[in-house]
Amino acid sequence: MSTTSDSAKPKYRRRKYLVDPKLQLAVAFHLLGMVVGVGVIYFAATFIIPDAKQLALLPPEDVREMLLRSNLMFLSLSAGMVFMLAILLTHRIAGPMRVIEHAVQGMRQGDFRRRLTLRKRDYMKSLAAEVAALRAHIEGQANEQRQVLEDLDRCIQENDLPAARELVARLRDSVHEMREEPEPVEVA
Numbered sequence: 652m653s654t655t656s657d658s659a660k661p662k663y664r665r666r667k668y669l670v671d672p673k674l675q676l677a678v679a680f681h682l683l684g685m686v687v688g689v690g691v692i693y694f695a696a697t698f699i700i701p702d703a704k705q706l707a708l709l710p711p712e713d714v715r716e717m718l719l720r721s722n723l724m725f726l727s728l729s730a731g732m733v734f735m736l737a738i739l740l741t742h743r744i745a746g747p748m749r750v751i752e753h754a755v756q757g758m759r760q761g762d763f764r765r766r767l768t769l770r771k772r773d774y775m776k777s778l779a780a781e782v783a784a785l786r787a788h789i790e791g792q793a794n795e796q797r798q799v800l801e802d803l804d805r806c807i808q809e810n811d812l813p814a815a816r817e818l819v820a821r822l823r824d825s826v827h828e829m830r831e832e833p834e835p836v837e838v839a
Contacts, residue, residue, distance in 0.1 A: 671777075673774075674744075674774045674775070677774070678740065681736065681740045684736070685732065685733050685736050685737075688729075688732050688736075689729045689732065689733065692725060692728050692729050692732070693725055693729070696721055696722075696724065696725040699721050699724075700717065700718070700721055701717075743772060743773050743774050744774050744775065746769075746770070746773060747769050747773045747774060747775040747776075747778075747779060748775065750766065750767060750768075750769060750779070751767070751775065751778060751779055751782055753765055753766075754766070754767040754782055754783075754786065755782065758785075758786055758789060761793075763786055763789070763790045767779055767782060767783050767786065792825060795825060796822060796825060796826075799818050799821055799822045799825070800822070802814075802818050803815055803818040803819065803822070806818060
Protein backbone atom coordinates (compact mmCIF):
# COMPACT_ATOMS: atom_id res chain seq x y z
CA MET A 652 0.00 0.00 0.00
CA SER A 653 1.24 3.45 -0.88
CA THR A 654 1.44 6.20 1.72
CA THR A 655 0.64 8.90 -0.81
CA SER A 656 -2.82 9.18 -2.19
CA ASP A 657 -3.59 9.59 -5.86
CA SER A 658 -4.85 13.12 -5.25
CA ALA A 659 -1.53 14.12 -3.66
CA LYS A 660 0.49 13.15 -6.75
CA PRO A 661 1.15 16.03 -9.11
CA LYS A 662 -0.60 15.53 -12.40
CA TYR A 663 1.71 15.93 -15.33
CA ARG A 664 0.16 16.92 -18.58
CA ARG A 665 2.28 17.57 -21.61
CA ARG A 666 1.68 21.11 -22.81
CA LYS A 667 3.82 21.03 -25.90
CA TYR A 668 4.72 18.05 -28.03
CA LEU A 669 7.15 19.96 -30.21
CA VAL A 670 9.78 21.22 -27.79
CA ASP A 671 12.29 21.84 -30.58
CA PRO A 672 10.13 21.86 -33.73
CA LYS A 673 13.01 22.17 -36.18
CA LEU A 674 14.84 19.14 -34.77
CA GLN A 675 11.77 17.02 -34.09
CA LEU A 676 10.14 17.64 -37.46
CA ALA A 677 13.41 17.04 -39.29
CA VAL A 678 13.89 13.69 -37.54
CA ALA A 679 10.23 12.77 -38.14
CA PHE A 680 10.49 13.57 -41.85
CA HIS A 681 13.75 11.65 -42.15
CA LEU A 682 12.10 8.62 -40.57
CA LEU A 683 9.09 9.05 -42.82
CA GLY A 684 11.46 9.19 -45.79
CA MET A 685 13.02 5.93 -44.64
CA VAL A 686 9.61 4.26 -44.46
CA VAL A 687 8.66 5.58 -47.91
CA GLY A 688 12.02 4.40 -49.28
CA VAL A 689 11.46 0.92 -47.89
CA GLY A 690 7.97 0.95 -49.42
CA VAL A 691 9.39 1.92 -52.81
CA ILE A 692 11.93 -0.90 -52.60
CA TYR A 693 9.15 -3.32 -51.66
CA PHE A 694 6.98 -2.10 -54.53
CA ALA A 695 9.92 -2.49 -56.94
CA ALA A 696 10.59 -5.97 -55.57
CA THR A 697 7.05 -7.04 -56.46
CA PHE A 698 7.88 -6.45 -60.14
CA ILE A 699 10.73 -8.94 -59.91
CA ILE A 700 8.32 -11.72 -58.99
CA PRO A 701 6.57 -13.16 -62.06
CA ASP A 702 2.80 -13.03 -62.35
CA ALA A 703 0.52 -15.91 -61.31
CA LYS A 704 0.48 -17.57 -64.76
CA GLN A 705 4.26 -17.75 -64.89
CA LEU A 706 4.46 -18.96 -61.28
CA ALA A 707 2.05 -21.80 -62.05
CA LEU A 708 4.45 -23.10 -64.69
CA LEU A 709 7.39 -23.28 -62.28
CA PRO A 710 8.03 -26.18 -59.91
CA PRO A 711 7.20 -25.36 -56.25
CA GLU A 712 10.87 -25.55 -55.18
CA ASP A 713 11.79 -22.89 -57.75
CA VAL A 714 8.91 -20.65 -56.63
CA ARG A 715 9.98 -21.00 -53.00
CA GLU A 716 13.62 -20.24 -53.89
CA MET A 717 12.63 -17.22 -55.99
CA LEU A 718 10.46 -15.82 -53.17
CA LEU A 719 13.23 -16.36 -50.64
CA ARG A 720 15.77 -14.59 -52.87
CA SER A 721 13.47 -11.66 -53.58
CA ASN A 722 12.65 -11.30 -49.87
CA LEU A 723 16.34 -11.50 -48.99
CA MET A 724 17.13 -8.84 -51.60
CA PHE A 725 14.31 -6.63 -50.28
CA LEU A 726 15.42 -7.00 -46.68
CA SER A 727 19.09 -6.42 -47.55
CA LEU A 728 18.40 -3.26 -49.54
CA SER A 729 15.95 -1.94 -46.94
CA ALA A 730 18.28 -2.66 -44.03
CA GLY A 731 21.20 -1.05 -45.84
CA MET A 732 19.17 2.06 -46.67
CA VAL A 733 17.80 2.41 -43.13
CA PHE A 734 21.26 1.86 -41.65
CA MET A 735 22.92 4.49 -43.84
CA LEU A 736 20.17 7.07 -43.30
CA ALA A 737 20.21 6.44 -39.55
CA ILE A 738 24.00 6.99 -39.46
CA LEU A 739 23.67 10.22 -41.46
CA LEU A 740 20.81 11.50 -39.30
CA THR A 741 22.40 10.65 -35.97
CA HIS A 742 25.70 12.16 -37.14
CA ARG A 743 23.97 15.55 -37.30
CA ILE A 744 23.02 15.12 -33.64
CA ALA A 745 25.97 13.18 -32.19
CA GLY A 746 28.58 15.41 -33.85
CA PRO A 747 27.31 18.62 -32.25
CA MET A 748 26.96 16.81 -28.92
CA ARG A 749 30.66 15.91 -29.03
CA VAL A 750 31.68 19.46 -29.99
CA ILE A 751 29.60 20.92 -27.14
CA GLU A 752 30.89 18.28 -24.71
CA HIS A 753 34.54 19.07 -25.59
CA ALA A 754 33.89 22.81 -25.26
CA VAL A 755 32.33 22.34 -21.79
CA GLN A 756 35.23 20.09 -20.72
CA GLY A 757 37.62 22.80 -21.89
CA MET A 758 35.76 25.47 -19.92
CA ARG A 759 35.90 23.28 -16.82
CA GLN A 760 39.69 23.06 -17.28
CA GLY A 761 40.00 26.79 -17.93
CA ASP A 762 40.56 26.48 -21.69
CA PHE A 763 38.16 28.88 -23.40
CA ARG A 764 39.65 28.45 -26.88
CA ARG A 765 38.08 25.11 -27.83
CA ARG A 766 36.04 25.08 -31.02
CA LEU A 767 32.30 25.52 -30.66
CA THR A 768 31.16 25.94 -34.23
CA LEU A 769 28.76 23.58 -35.92
CA ARG A 770 28.33 22.68 -39.56
CA LYS A 771 25.56 24.14 -41.67
CA ARG A 772 23.18 21.16 -41.45
CA ASP A 773 23.93 20.16 -37.84
CA TYR A 774 21.27 20.21 -35.16
CA MET A 775 21.53 21.76 -31.67
CA LYS A 776 22.78 25.14 -32.89
CA SER A 777 20.72 26.94 -30.25
CA LEU A 778 22.37 24.86 -27.50
CA ALA A 779 25.81 25.59 -28.97
CA ALA A 780 24.97 29.30 -29.04
CA GLU A 781 23.91 29.19 -25.37
CA VAL A 782 27.11 27.36 -24.41
CA ALA A 783 29.15 29.93 -26.35
CA ALA A 784 27.34 32.73 -24.50
CA LEU A 785 28.02 30.97 -21.19
CA ARG A 786 31.67 30.57 -22.16
CA ALA A 787 31.95 34.28 -22.94
CA HIS A 788 30.25 35.16 -19.64
CA ILE A 789 32.51 32.88 -17.58
CA GLU A 790 35.60 34.08 -19.41
CA GLY A 791 34.58 37.69 -18.77
CA GLN A 792 34.06 37.03 -15.09
CA ALA A 793 37.39 35.20 -14.87
CA ASN A 794 39.18 38.11 -16.53
CA GLU A 795 37.44 40.56 -14.21
CA GLN A 796 38.43 38.52 -11.14
CA ARG A 797 41.99 38.20 -12.42
CA GLN A 798 42.16 41.99 -12.80
CA VAL A 799 40.76 42.50 -9.28
CA LEU A 800 43.38 40.11 -7.87
CA GLU A 801 46.16 41.96 -9.71
CA ASP A 802 44.84 45.27 -8.34
CA LEU A 803 44.60 43.73 -4.86
CA ASP A 804 48.19 42.54 -5.08
CA ARG A 805 49.26 46.04 -6.12
CA CYS A 806 47.29 47.61 -3.22
CA ILE A 807 48.88 45.22 -0.73
CA GLN A 808 52.37 46.02 -2.03
CA GLU A 809 51.59 49.75 -1.71
CA ASN A 810 50.00 49.26 1.76
CA ASP A 811 46.74 50.83 0.53
CA LEU A 812 44.37 49.00 2.93
CA PRO A 813 41.14 50.93 2.14
CA ALA A 814 41.54 50.21 -1.58
CA ALA A 815 42.40 46.56 -0.80
CA ARG A 816 39.28 46.20 1.35
CA GLU A 817 37.19 47.65 -1.47
CA LEU A 818 38.69 45.20 -3.95
CA VAL A 819 38.10 42.25 -1.59
CA ALA A 820 34.45 43.30 -1.25
CA ARG A 821 34.16 43.58 -5.03
CA LEU A 822 35.70 40.13 -5.45
CA ARG A 823 33.40 38.68 -2.78
CA ASP A 824 30.37 40.17 -4.57
CA SER A 825 31.38 38.73 -7.92
CA VAL A 826 31.89 35.27 -6.37
CA HIS A 827 28.53 35.57 -4.61
CA GLU A 828 26.83 36.44 -7.92
CA MET A 829 28.29 33.31 -9.51
CA ARG A 830 26.96 31.12 -6.69
CA GLU A 831 23.41 32.45 -6.71
CA GLU A 832 20.69 29.88 -7.25
CA PRO A 833 19.96 29.49 -10.99
CA GLU A 834 16.44 29.78 -12.26
CA PRO A 835 14.82 26.38 -12.82
CA VAL A 836 14.35 25.42 -16.46
CA GLU A 837 11.06 23.80 -17.39
CA VAL A 838 10.99 21.35 -20.25
CA ALA A 839 7.51 20.77 -21.59
